[in-house]
Amino acid sequence: MKSTYREIKADILSKITKGHWQPGSLMPNEIELADIYGCARATVNRAMRELADDGIIERRRKAGTRVRASPIRQARFDIPLVRREIEEKGAEYRYSLAARSVEQTPDWLRERLNLDDGARALHLVCMHYADDDPYQHEDRWISLATLPQAEKADFIQSGPNEWLVATIPFSNAEISFSATLADARLADFLGSRLGDPLFTIERATWFEERAITYVRLAYRPGHRMTTRY
Amino acid sequence: MKSTYREIKADILSKITKGHWQPGSLMPNEIELADIYGCARATVNRAMRELADDGIIERRRKAGTRVRASPIRQARFDIPLVRREIEEKGAEYRYSLAARSVEQTPDWLRERLNLDDGARALHLVCMHYADDDPYQHEDRWISLATLPQAEKADFIQSGPNEWLVATIPFSNAEISFSATLADARLADFLGSRLGDPLFTIERATWFEERAITYVRLAYRPGHRMTTRY
DNA sequence: CAGTGGTCTAGACCACTGA
DNA sequence: CAGTGGTCTAGACCACTGT
Numbered sequence: 001m002k003s004t005y006r007e008i009k010a011d012i013l014s015k016i017t018k019g020h021w022q023p024g025s026l027m028p029n030e031i032e033l034a035d036i037y038g039c040a041r042a043t044v045n046r047a048m049r050e051l052a053d054d055g056i057i058e059r060r061r062k063a064g065t066r067v068r069a070s071p072i073r074q075a076r077f078d079i080p081l082v083r084r085e086i087e088e089k090g091a092e093y094r095y096s097l098a099a100r101s102v103e104q105t106p107d108w109l110r111e112r113l114n115l116d117d118g119a120r121a122l123h124l125v126c127m128h129y130a131d132d133d134p135y136q137h138e139d140r141w142i143s144l145a146t147l148p149q150a151e152k153a154d155f156i157q158s159g160p161n162e163w164l165v166a167t168i169p170f171s172n173a174e175i176s177f178s179a180t181l182a183d184a185r186l187a188d189f190l191g192s193r194l195g196d197p198l199f200t201i202e203r204a205t206w207f208e209e210r211a212i213t214y215v216r217l218a219y220r221p222g223h224r225m226t227t228r229y
Numbered sequence: 230m231k232s233t234y235r236e237i238k239a240d241i242l243s244k245i246t247k248g249h250w251q252p253g254s255l256m257p258n259e260i261e262l263a264d265i266y267g268c269a270r271a272t273v274n275r276a277m278r279e280l281a282d283d284g285i286i287e288r289r290r291k292a293g294t295r296v297r298a299s300p301i302r303q304a305r306f307d308i309p310l311v312r313r314e315i316e317e318k319g320a321e322y323r324y325s326l327a328a329r330s331v332e333q334t335p336d337w338l339r340e341r342l343n344l345d346d347g348a349r350a351l352h353l354v355c356m357h358y359a360d361d362d363p364y365q366h367e368d369r370w371i372s373l374a375t376l377p378q379a380e381k382a383d384f385i386q387s388g389p390n391e392w393l394v395a396t397i398p399f400s401n402a403e404i405s406f407s408a409t410l411a412d413a414r415l416a417d418f419l420g421s422r423l424g425d426p427l428f429t430i431e432r433a434t435w436f437e438e439r440a441i442t443y444v445r446l447a448y449r450p451g452h453r454m455t456t457r458y
Numbered sequence: 459c460a461g462t463g464g465t466c467t468a469g470a471c472c473a474c475t476g477a
Numbered sequence: 478c479a480g481t482g483g484t485c486t487a488g489a490c491c492a493c494t495g496t
Contacts, residue, residue: 179408197426
């Protein structure tokens with residue numbers, strides 16, 4: 001009856017899916033489960049901990065473990081570099097810089113990133129192509145207060161995202177998805193029609209509390225972001 | 230120098246973010262780290278395993294552990310029930326059923342869900358309101374081959390999602406996000422204008438290889454889905 | 459083949475929290 | 478205060494995989 005934590009996890013999950021353990025019901029405690037599966041308590045613990053991480057069960061000291069009444073559904077999305085995203089589709093990646101300027105940070109961005117009054121930012125507009133078809137439009141601001149060295153990079157050969165990933169090893173971000181309308185400028189860039197609905201990602205990034213960058217990525221019409229869970 | 234796995238994880242992460250351990254570089258192995266932190270190897274292992282799960286580092290037997298050159302950025306989104314989504318915004322939730330019919334499964338859906346020829350499905354159109362403002366339009370198909378009992382539910386008091394969550398304790402799903410255009414029918418439902426861009430979620434769900442449901446959720450204009458990582 | 463991470467154990471103590 | 482999960486340990490064996 002010896003089992004691995006994977007087998008235990010799968011078995012418990014199947015007991016839940018098959019209705020053997022009803023939503024909301026109390027499950028046996030770890031010692032009992034270790035007994036049932038003929039393994040150490042730590043092994044059961046790992047299986048249960050992963051199920052809790054996956055949002056399937058709910059654990060509380062003293063109160064025990066229960067099957068979640070309505071399992072928390074979580075979808076995980078990889079946020080790849082555009083280059084990789086395109087290359088993984090088997091297409092050839094091409095990048096181009098459309099505009100580059102140093103500006104006073106506009107008010108809406110200052111507020112969004114919590115920047116000082118009069119802070120300067122590098123404003124970049126870029127395009128990413130898949131097999132020469134427009135794929136993604138990138139409108140990016142980089143805080144020069146945080147990253148003064150960005151002013152020296154020209155971003156002609158490769159995009160700011162790749163530069164940032166190489167420069168800042170790790171950061172926190174807030175990301176949001178929405179649907180926006182193609183205005184004349186975007187439609188022109190993306191080779192789409194005015195008024196096309198565009199799947200849009202916005203991302204604001206911080207490094208140790210200091211704002212690094214804000215970017216708005218508009219995908220060509222018809223783009224989907226898909227995952228399984 | 231005794232440390233918890235959380236402290237170790239945080240310390241390693243800060244070593245990476247501060248550039249102490251460069252992207253791509255080889256990190257000390259678990260035994261060395263256990264020595265450094267004055268703890269058991271299992272404790273280091275847990276810290277490192279979580280960092281690997283988070284996409285920060287990359288581990289391979291014999292080859293050792295390296296800092297990822299470009300960290301895999303993953304965003305986790307909760308997929309809540311609409312009811313909870315609305316109530317958490319502090320608004321009052323209201324639901325209404327707009328249409329209900331039993332139909333032959335259309336071809337595109339048969340293909341999408343891998344259903345048999347001539348399979349019947351329950352087709353539902355519903356609206357979800359927040360404080361009486363249109364919030365989300367739901368267009369759902371439920372396979373009657375898999376869930377014949379759905380035909381008996383009337384879905385007048387509460388939506389199919391809540392019924393499904395209570396009926397099927399756990400399932401696999403494929404979910405995708407996109408931007409679509411409001412046609413006349415959708416614009417009418419959502420009280421928006423024709424041609425508004427709508428953030429749209431599609432979800433197909435299976436239970437033990439058998440298709441359960443396909444749903445298309447269109448949000449009112451301006452909706453955003455946000456998360457941090 | 460040997461080095462590294464992956465997993466398991468048996469036991470211990472601790473931290474929370476429900477009754 | 479007592480029951481449950483959370484974490485740690487010291488040691489062991491195993492599974493991969495680079496050399």
